[in-house]
Amino acid sequence: MSRHDLDRRAFLLGASLLALGASPAAAAADPYANSPFRKIPDAEWKTRLPGPAYRVLRHEDTERPGTSALLEEHRKGTFVCAGCDLPLFRSEWKYESGTGWPSFFRVIPGAVGQKTDFKIGIPRTEYHCARCLGHQGHVFDDGPRPTGLRYCNNGVALKFVPA
Numbered sequence: 001m002s003r004h005d006l007d008r009r010a011f012l013l014g015a016s017l018l019a020l021g022a023s024p025a026a027a028a029a030d031p032y033a034n035s036p037f038r039k040i041p042d043a044e045w046k047t048r049l050p051g052p053a054y055r056v057l058r059h060e061d062t063e064r065p066g067t068s069a070l071l072e073e074h075r076k077g078t079f080v081c082a083g084c085d086l087p088l089f090r091s092e093w094k095y096e097s098g099t100g101w102p103s104f105f106r107v108i109p110g111a112v113g114q115k116t117d118f119k120i121g122i123p124r125t126e127y128h129c130a131r132c133l134g135h136q137g138h139v140f141d142d143g144p145r146p147t148g149l150r151y152c153n154n155g156v157a158l159k160f161v162p163a
Contacts, residue, residue, distance in 0.1 A: 030130075031110070037084045037132035049083065053156040057083045057134035060119070060126070061154075065100025068155020076163040079104075082156065083134035086111060089151070091163075097143070097150055102158065104151040105143045112136065127151065 032038070040048075045058045055061035070079070079089040079102070088111045089104045097103035110130060117126035117138065124138045136157045143150035 032131045035084075035131050040132075045083070050156070053082050056154045056157050057081075057129075057132075057136075060117075060135040062137075063101075063154045063156050067100075068102055070102045070155040070158060070160060071100070073102075073160050075160075078161045078163070079153075079158045080161055081129040081132060081134055081136070082159050083129060084132035085159070086129055086131040087161075088112065088129065088136065088158070089153075091160075095144055097152065099150075099152055101137065102153045102155050103143070104153065105145075105147045105149055107151055114139070 042058060046054050048054075049057060052061075052063060056063060073091075073094075075091065077091050078087045079091070079094070080087050087108050089107060093104045093106040095103055095105060107127075112127040113130050113133070114125050114127045117124045125140075126135065127137065127139050128135050134157060135154070137151060137153040140150045140152060141148055
């Protein structure tokens with residue numbers, strides 16, 4: 001990952017915080033701003049991650065629906081970022097959305113950042129790991145109660161840690 005990519009990601013994270021109503025001081029107080037994961041060059045990410053996870057986490061690709069082994073994961077535990085092991089979701093927040101991707105109705109507070117994505121021509125809310133900035137998926141407002149949210153996650157961007 002080039003220095004330009006890191007600067008762009010840091011800018012987007014800060015802009016996301018501002019768009020969500022955070023003050024400039026709050027944006028500057030990003031608890032992961034000095035994370036060593038943000039300093040890893042793209043070439044090193046490529047050697048650390050399997051091909052599909054690298055393409056999703058570092059280049060915002062999307063895995064094919066219905067291909068993730070995590071769709072069938074129903075044990076108690078935590079779903080963590082495949083890039084840096086930051087806990088993102090608890091197993092009790094996972095549900096079957098019928099979309100072909102692991103879906104959750106809640107995220108661990110502070111674990112993700114968001115930005116607007118126009119890749120398919122319409123605005124969507126993309127979310128990424130707050131620590132390593134790895135792309136996870138998109139969040140939609142068609143989820144179940146109590147939040148009404150659907151965090152639609154790429155399975156290759158996650159690892160499951162049993163309780």
